[in-house]
Amino acid sequence: MKKEIEKALKNVILMNKKNIIESGFVKKIDLLNNKIVIYLILDNPAMHFKNELIKNIKNSIKSINILYTICFKIEMKSESSINIKPVIKNIIAIASGKGGVGKSTIATNIAVSLKEMGFHVGLLDADIYGPSIPLMFNIEKKNINTITHKNGIINPIISYGVKILSIGFFLKYGEAIVWRGPMVTKVLRQFIHETYWGELDFLIVDLPPGTGDIHLSILQEITLQGIVIVSTSQKIALSDVNRSVGMFRMKSIYVPIIGIIENMSFFFTKKEKEKYYFFGKNGVKNFSKKSNIFFLGEIPMLQEIRKYSDLGIPIVLKNDIIKNMFINITKNIINQINQLYIKN
Ligand code: ADP
Numbered sequence: 001m002k003k004e005i006e007k008a009l010k011n012v013i014l015m016n017k018k019n020i021i022e023s024g025f026v027k028k029i030d031l032l033n034n035k036i037v038i039y040l041i042l043d044n045p046a047m048h049f050k051n052e053l054i055k056n057i058k059n060s061i062k063s064i065n066i067l068y069t070i071c072f073k074i075e076m077k078s079e080s081s082i083n084i085k086p087v088i089k090n091i092i093a094i095a096s097g098k099g100g101v102g103k104s105t106i107a108t109n110i111a112v113s114l115k116e117m118g119f120h121v122g123l124l125d126a127d128i129y130g131p132s133i134p135l136m137f138n139i140e141k142k143n144i145n146t147i148t149h150k151n152g153i154i155n156p157i158i159s160y161g162v163k164i165l166s167i168g169f170f171l172k173y174g175e176a177i178v179w180r181g182p183m184v185t186k187v188l189r190q191f192i193h194e195t196y197w198g199e200l201d202f203l204i205v206d207l208p209p210g211t212g213d214i215h216l217s218i219l220q221e222i223t224l225q226g227i228v229i230v231s232t233s234q235k236i237a238l239s240d241v242n243r244s245v246g247m248f249r250m251k252s253i254y255v256p257i258i259g260i261i262e263n264m265s266f267f268f269t270k271k272e273k274e275k276y277y278f279f280g281k282n283g284v285k286n287f288s289k290k291s292n293i294f295f296l297g298e299i300p301m302l303q304e305i306r307k308y309s310d311l312g313i314p315i316v317l318k319n320d321i322i323k324n325m326f327i328n329i330t331k332n333i334i335n336q337i338n339q340l341y342i343k344n
Pocket of ligand 1: 096098099100101102103104105106130132263264299300301302303305306307309310
């Protein structure tokens with residue numbers, strides 16, 4: 001029976017194309033009364049990774065297991081002598097279909113809101129097309145020379161209590177990047193695994209807009225807890241979001257979508273003090289219903305948000321009304337993550 005189980009487990013293939021037996025993830029298999037106990041040693045602490053693995057293991061031994069219940073004992077691989085390996089509890093990516101919808105502004109303010117709520121937070125700017133996080137945290141003058149540790153391990157820069165690493169630190173001002181997927185993947189691997197993140201409750205990843213080669217590389221490299229999508233209600237923006245949703249739901253890279261945020265939903269007209277829906281009303285809400293995606297909340301279009309973002313100060317530290325809006329959205333994100341992972 002054990003042999004059969006082992007054979008079946010060889011059908012569970014990981015991202016690196018190896019099966020879980022050859023990757024050394026299975027420590028031992030015990031057969032007790034009517035139970036199969038599988039002892040796993042994992043090197044990836046993310047819940048999403050664990051849940052997916054357990055689901056695949058159960059599926060693979062379904063055909064040979066008629067009477068037994070399956071249990072798992074999971075331990076994490078211990079680190080080597082110098083422990084630089086970060087312990088990151090949740091990695092969440094912020095994505096958009098289109099550029100310019102406020103993805104980085106939202107990522108910035110969610111990161112600072114989480115910090116204000118008492119969490120340890122990191123922010124990884126992976127937007128290779130327009131890394132704007134350094135500007136939004138007033139650290140755009142930093143570069144590789146000021147952040148690389150002498151033994152080659154990267155130190156993130158702390159601003160407003162958030163640990164930040166941006167692909168922009170590795171570029172001179174105004175320099176464009178023409179990188180291909182594998183290069184980006186290599187750099188991101190270093191950003192995640194060879195960086196002194198320490199213990200983080202949340203690592204927020206600001207993804208590049210759109211869909212493509214680079215996204216596939218990023219999504220295959222990082223085990224994400226889920227994706228938060230940002231969009232305006234404009235038809236063009238939503239049609240791009242629709243393509244992104246299709247990508248996140250592809251079987252080969254499936255990542256749960258935590259929810260969608262509507263940005264720049266309305267502004268107040270000066271005279272009438274009425275809400276003016278510049279990009280259209282209810283576009284994101286209707287899209288979220290149609291696509292079965294949780295609506296996390298909306299942020300209006302306000303000059304103050306633009307102004308403080310240009311000054312490198314997250315708006316949540318300046319305006320309590322907007323801060324409450326972001327805190328509510330952030331709480332919704334946390335609730336949704338809890339629900340996603342309790343259900344599985
Ligand atoms: P993206 O990351 O999607 O390209 P950004 O976050 O860089 O978008 O935002 C684009 C521009 O819009 C920035 O100048 C930013 O300050 C501004 N912006 C974003 N959200 C708002 C908002 N709710 N109100 C006013 N300006 C905003």
